[in-house]
Amino acid sequence: MDNNQYMEMFLEESRDHLQSLNERLLDLEQDPTDSDAINEIFRSAHTLKGMSATMGYSKIAELTHDMENVLDLIRNDKLVANEDIVDVLFKSIDALQQMVDNVSNGEAEDLVEVKDLVDRLNQIASGSTEASPAKAAPVVNKQPAAPITEKSTEKSNSQQDIVLTDIDIDLIQKAKQSGLRALHINVELIETCVLKAVRSYMVMSALDEVGDVIKTIPSTEDLEQEKFEYSFDIVLITGEEEQQVKNILMEISEIQNVTVQVLEVEAPVKAPVKAAAPAVVKDDKKPAAPDKKKQAIQHHDNMKSGQSVRVGIEKLDSLMNLVGELVINKTRLEQIGNTHRIAELVETVEQMDRVTGDLQSIVMKVRMVPVGQVFNRFPRVVRDLAKELNKEVNLTIEGEDTELDRTVIDEIGDPLVHLIRNSMDHGVEHPDDREAKGKSRVGQVGLIARHEGNNVIIMVTDDGAGINAAKVRSKAVEKGVVTQEDADNMTDAEAVRLVFLPGFSTSDVITDVSGRGVGMDVVRTTIEALGGVIDVETKENEGSIFKIKLPLTLAIIQALLVNVQEEIYAIPLAAIDSTINITPEDIKTIQNKETIVIRGEIIPIVRLDKALNLEATEDAEELYVVIVHVGDKKCGIMVDKLIGQQEIVIKTLGKLLSGIKVISGATVLGNGQIALILDVAILMQ
C-alpha cells in the first residue's frame, strides 16, 4: 500500500533503464570493448536491482542480480561479450520488460519464467560455458581495452580521481588565500555495513563541524539514497590538519578506512582538472583511455544540463482546455468592447489576444515529443529480426529530433514496426542473393523523419528487391481484390498501392514476420485514423520507400463548419475536395441512390440530416454540397449552409457517448457553442 505512491515512478524509471539497457547492449554488441557501454549497462542494471528490491519485486531483483554478475565479469575484462552472452542478456532484458509490464498491469511479476535465464547467467558467470553451444570462453587476461574505473574494483585502490568544476577550483583557491586547505577525503565503509546512508550522513555532519564540504562523489543525493558501493569521496575545505580530520571520522562506527590528502589545484582551466597523483598510473598504460572517460563524464554532464519535468498528459489536456476557455472568454470581451464602443477595452483585449496566442502555441509545443522516443526501439527490432531471417541489415535513423504530438507518437509505433518488418522480410534480399545482384551483402533499411510544412513525414526505406508491379497485379486479381480488367488498366504505381488493400499479401510463404496480408491494411487504417496518408514508391532491384505523412498535431485541425438545422458540424478539411451549390433539379436518382454529376463524374450524395437521423426538412431552392473523399472514393455531403473554414480544437465526447461512430469528437466554437466533428469515412458507408 505504502509503495503505491512510488509505483508510477518505479515503472517509469524501470522503463527508462530497460530502454537504456537495450540501447547500450546493442552498442556493446557492435563493439565488445566499449567500456562506456558496459559501465552504463552495469549502472542501469544495478539501479534496477536496487529499485525493484526496494519495491519488493524480488524476482526482478534476482534476475538483475544475476545479470550483474555476468556484467561485472565483462566489465573487469574477465569475459568477452560474445554473441551468445549478448543474446542471453537481451533475453533477460526482455524478461525484465515483461515482468515490469506485468507489475504495471497489476499482475504478479513472477508470471514470467526466468529459471532458464537465471541458470544460463549463472553458468556464464561461473565460467562453465560448455553447457551452451557457445563459442565463448572466458578470457582472463585480455588486454584491457579501457581502464576499469568503477568503484567496486577500487576498494583496494582507495583513491579515485575527482573531477572538479571551475567553480570548485575557484572555491579551493579562495580558501587557500584565506589560509584554509582543501582536503580530498576517501571514506570506506565496512562491507557488512547495513545503513550506508546513515553512516555517510554521520560522516557529512562530522565534517560540517570542522569545515565546508564543497563536493562529494557520488552526489549527496546519491549518498542519501545509498547509490554507492562502499566508498565515497569528499572535498572538504577546512583549517584542520589531515590527521585531525581522519581521527574524527574514524570515530564513527562501521568505517573501514579513511584516507585524507591535501588537494592541490592549478589555475582554473576549462577542462575538468584531476586531483593529484593516484590515477596517473593508469594513464601510462593507455593514453587514449582517460580521454574516453572524460568524454563519458562530459556526456553525463550534458544529460544533466537539460532539466525537465515529467507531466501527465491529462494535465496538459486540462491546460489546453483552460487555454481554450480563455480564448473563448477573450472573444466575448472583444464583442462587448465592440458593441459598446469602449476603445480602452478593445485595446486591452488586443494585448490579451497576443498573450493568449503565445500561450496557446506554447501549450501546443509542450505536447510535442521527439519521434526518437518511438525510433529508439527499432535498432533492437532490426537486430532480432535480421537474426531470425538470416539477413544482414544495417538500420539508419535520421531526424529523431522531429517532434510530433504525444497522441500521434503513441499510435505510430505499431505501424512502423509493421513497415520495418515488411521491408526486412520482403524488401531486403538474402546476403547471397544480394551478392549475386552485385549489391553489398548488408542491406540498408532507413527510418527517416522530417518536417514538411504543417506535416511530419516519416519514411521507411530499403535498398532491397522493390515491389514487382506485375506480381502485385496478378496476386490482387487472384485474391479478388480487383478485377483483371481494373488491374490491366492500372499504372505500375497504382498497382503497387494495391498492397494497402485488405486481404492482400504477396509473400508466397506465410512467415512469422509478415505475409499474412493483414499488416499493410492495418498500417493504412491506423495512419488514416491519425489523419495521415501513406504512400509507396518502388523501383525494382533498387528498393522501396514507404512514406507516411502525418499532421503535426491531432489536437487542432482545420475544418469546414457547416450548418444543418439548429446544429453546426465540423468536417475535417483534409477530407474535403471542394464545395458546390446545386439546385434540387441537379440531383439524379440512379439505382435508388441520389447522385450528382460533376465534370462527368457521378458522385453519390449523402443528406446529412438523414444520415444523422434528424427529421427531414424540405429542400431549399439552393443546396450546398461538400465533396469529400476517402482514399479514391468520393461522396457529396448535403448540408443546409456553409459557415466557413476554421481551426478547431478536438475534444472527445467522453466515455458516456463514446459509441457513436459517425461523430469523431466535438469542438467548442468561439461563441461557446459546441460543434460535432463528423467522421467522413463512416458517413460514406
Place this chain on the structure above:
Amino acid sequence: MEQHEVSANEVQIVAFKLKREEYGISILNVEEIKRLTDITRVPFTPDFIKGVMNLRGSVLPVIDLKKRIGLPDAKYSDATRIIVVKLEDITVGMIVDAVTEVLAIDSTHITNAKQITSTESDVHSESNKFLSGIGNLNNRLVILLNLSEILGLNGEIK
C-alpha cells in the same frame, strides 16, 4: 436555513424536484449547479440523452433525468437547472426541474431501496433500479437516486 452541524451519521444530500416529488443525490457527487444553457443534440443516442453542453471549454454530456427514470416529459422553466455530477471518471449534467436545498439526513432515517420494493413508493416500478433509498426528514420524503445506474456505469448505455 439554520446552520446545521454535520454529525458522523448524517448524509448530506442535494435535493431537487422532478415533477412534484423531491429527489436527492449525495453532495459528494455534485460538482456544480448551472442554469440551462445551449445544448447541442447528438445523433444516435438514447432519447434521455439531451446532448452536449460547453462547461468551461470541455464537452459535457447532458441527461434529461425525468426521461431517464421514466417520468413524463415537461417543458423547461426558469427554475430548471443542470446538476453537474461526477461518478468515477464520468462527469455528466442532469436536467432537473428545480434544485431545492442541501439537506442533512440522519442515516437511520434512510430506508434502503431493497426494503421498499415497489409497494411503498409511487416511483414507476420499472425505474426502481434507479432508486437507492428513501430519506425521511420530519415526514418530508426524499427519494435518493442510484447514480451509478443512472449513468449506466453497468454498461447499459451504448
